[in-house]
Amino acid sequence: MIDFEIELRGELGRLAGLGLRFNRLREAAEKAAAESWTFDVRDWIHAGRAFTPRTGYLENSINWRFDPGARKAIVYANAPYARFVEEGTRRSRPYPYLRADQDRRKARMVEAAKAAMGAELRRLVGLGGA
Secondary structure, eight states: OEEEEOOOTTTSTTHHHHHHHOHHHHHHHHHHHHHHHHHHHHHHHHTTSSOOOSSSHHHHTEEEEEETTTTEEEEEEOSTTHHHHHHOOSSSOOOOOSSTTHHHHHHHHHHHHHHHHHHHHHHHTTSOOO
16 A cells, blocks of 8 residues: 655645634645545546556555544555555566656645635535535
């Protein structure tokens, strides 16, 4: 298994202060960011930029979870060999997929987090939304 914590500190601008004060906003942002990252990883694989999928087991093991105790979203791949594909071994080169293309993924992740915070804020103040 290999995992990756979603870190939004310093990325949300003015919305960050609200997220720290309201756990629901922060949780919505973290979940949306993790989901965005997960979709980007799967798109990266399907575009042929990482390993060549053979059975689909590794790509189907990529998901995310929210850890309420640590208040963090975690993207993970729980296939037993996930780390070896990502980092390589002394006999095989790495095929990064989970941490590849971080700059672009981070930008999309932040936009998804901001949109989720906005939707949750509208919902909390009764202006509609999801």
